[in-house]
Amino acid sequence: MDTGSLTTPFGRRPMTLTLVKRQFETKKADTPTAVDKWRVFRDIGDARTRLGLQDRALAVLNALLSFFPATELGSDKNLIVFPSNAQLSARANGIAGTTLRKCLGTLVEAGIIIRKDSPNGKRYARKSGEGDIEDAYGFSLAPLLARAAEFAALAQEVAAEQRRFRIMKDRLTIVRRDVRKLITVGMEENLPGDWAAAEACFIDIVGRFVRRPTLDDISTSLDEMNLLHEEVSRMLETQEEIKKSDGNDIAFGCHIQDSNTESCNELEPSFEKKQGEKSVTNKTTTRKDEPEVFPLSMVLRACPEITAYGPGGSVSSWREMMAAAVTIRQMLGVSPSAYEEACEVLGQAGAAIAIACILERTGHINSAGGYLRDLTSRARRGEFSLGPMLFAQLRANDVGAQKAG
Known part of the structure; x- marks a missing residue:
């Protein structure tokens, strides 16, 4: 195989270090005796994204091989x-001349x-008296022979x-279908658990699906959906462990009382009116709905350190979760104004999750404090949501637990 010495392009086309490197690699490669040119072409076509080639460049390569x-x-x-x-x-x-030169x-x-x-x-080409080509100027196909194995490996990858x-x-x-139907069972059967939060979490994950996902996008979404599937399955398995002193209370907080509503509003993420009440809006001002709520058990699994700051060293309700968040806010030096702004944008439960x-x-x-303000500003602009941060922390803890085990 005649690869010749290092060559440089004619005219104003520059010589680059990359071109020098390519020529050296071609010379030093463990070259096979022969390869099928169309098989190499198919491998290059399969690996075109790895090689940075567009379809038109492949059409030009096909034309070169035909000569x-x-x-x-x-x-x-x-x-x-x-x-x-x-x-x-x-x-x-x-193909147009300008496009042809670009593809070459x-x-x-x-x-x-x-x-x-x-x-x-x-x-x-210059030919000998016998008609054999002695020297030729154009495009060398030597890299196709020298890199045939590399192209085949890329195509297989x-x-x-x-x-x-x-x-x-x-x-x-499949897991998306399973989660959707399991949540529906929990909600339709009125089973104890954070079913509204699980559904909100499900909607958050699905809402971040992209139209043309990459393998990394699919992997991230699958990890998140699997984590939610585990949480929903756990809720179904442990439904009998969830006890309520008042059948009208929901898993996210307490209903609004006629008196002393301030303490409840400070800590609880959402509120429900009692059955039989016509309206509670005339008796107190209702905070806006929480934009994002996740099952408390999932939050605690992702952020276990917050439990040490709950009453008695544990967190068993959203009230205790938010009380612990207030303590941590003070400990971390987050100003009251920064935390209040986070509550307004993320909701009280969302701010507590962010602090955790x-x-x-x-x-x-x-x-x-600066980090929380940045998250709040991004959330206000619609550039941040709690889901990815919470799921990233959940995955980090699961990976850490696997390594420790």
């Missing part, structure tokens, strides 16, 4: 093709072909990634 007379690229053959731009354009479905440059930068320019920049994508997408579809997450990461946060 190589043999089916196999061999080390004993001259691997330089020298078609004119007009000939290339005709075989590349009439892309193929060179990707290390798919190497330029071997003549003294005047024209592409041609892409195929494996696509299989993983399909598998994980199927799993996400900040407590978990206090060693990585320079200013808890």
Whole structure:
């Protein structure tokens, strides 16, 4: 295989270190004796995203290969093709000249072909008296032979990634269906538990699905949905453990009383009127609905350190959760105004969750108050929601527990 010495492009086209590196790699590669040029082309097509190639660049490569007379690229053959731009354009479905030159440059930068320019920049071949090509100027296909194994490996990686994508997408579809139906069972059967919060969490996860997800997007969504599935399953398994002193109370807080409503409003994330009451809005001012609420058990699993600051060293209700958050706020040096603003934007339960997450990461946060204000500002602009932060903390704890075990 004649790869020649290091070559530089004709005219104003610059020589770059990348081009030098590509030529050295081609020279030093453990080159096979021969490869099927169309098989290599298919591998490059399968791995085009990894190589940074568009469909038009592949069309130009296909045209270049068509000018190589043999089916196999061999080390004993001259691997330089020298078609004119007009000939290339005709075989590349009439591609425009500007686009053709851009695609050729892309193929060179990707290390798919190497330029071997003549003294005047024209592409041609010199033949011997017997008709054999002694020297040629154009595009060398030597990288296709030298990197054939690499292209094949890349194609296999892409195929494996696509299989993983399909598998994980199927799993996400199934667990999404399971969670939706399990939540419906809990709500329709009036089972004890944070079912409204679980549904809000489900909606939050689904709301962050993107139209064209990557493997990482699918993986993140699957992790979050699996965590919610575990939480919903736990709620179904432990429903008998949830006791209520008043059947009218809900899992997120207390109903509004006619007297002393201030203490309840300070701590509880949401409120429900008692059965039989026409309205409570005439007796007290009702806070706005909580924008995001998650099952308390899930929050405590993600942020276990907050339990030490609850009454008696435990947190068993949202009231105790928010009381603990107030204590932690003072301990972390978060100003009352910053916490009040967070309550207004995130809701009282949401602010408590944010404080709990900040407590978990206090060693990585320079200013808890500044961090909370930043989260609040982003949430006000619609650029932040509690879900990703809570799920990230939940995953971090699960990974830490696995390593410890």
